[in-house]
Amino acid sequence: EAEVAQSPRYKITEKSQAVAFWCDPISGHATLYWYRQILGQGPELLVQFQDESVVDDSQLPKDRFSAERLKGVDSTLKIQPAELGDSAMYLCASSLARPGLAGPYNEQFFGPGTRLTVL
């Protein structure tokens, strides 16, 4: 069964350091999402890609966070510099969603996440 892959699964870093997370969506999925889930909270959308283009990054803290999906397949989320408050689970999801695609709903499939601890 196809799955969303993420790496690393766990990352410990010190504040002010740079960190990067990688996501490989399900093959053929045009839309890719990055969510952040703080312990005890629900996931919050950080950025959404349609192919290689950013569709929504309104909740991405752009002073320190960046995301790219250069070839419209896998994606990288970077934090520089990391802060204590960035400690969270970073989840990647993908879906078939594409403007004009038949069907109003496209399930978002989530990866296992990367758990980040900033010391």
Next chain:
Amino acid sequence: QKEVEQDPGPLSVPEGAIVSLNCTYSNSAFQYFMWYRQYSRKGPELLMYTYSSGNKEDGRFTAQVDKSSKYISLFIRDSQPSDSATYLCAMRGGGADGLTFGKGTHLIIQP
């Protein structure tokens, strides 16, 4: 006030009981309503989704949406210890594709 409110629990019930999980929301543009299950240290997995108001049943799970009250529910019948997890409600609509989640309810089914 957050757009989606969900009691974080924990909710502890004996095996075999009927479980009721609920969310309220404030954004009337939401049209698609989902329930995800998340085990510890795992990503969320979709359990059920409903479009607009109504009921939907899948095995032991029933999802209900009441848009007039901005209230959604998930019922689990004949609960099992393997159902112990965090249950997240999620919604989308108004042209946005990203999901808005509740905090999640931590459910414990006691054997």
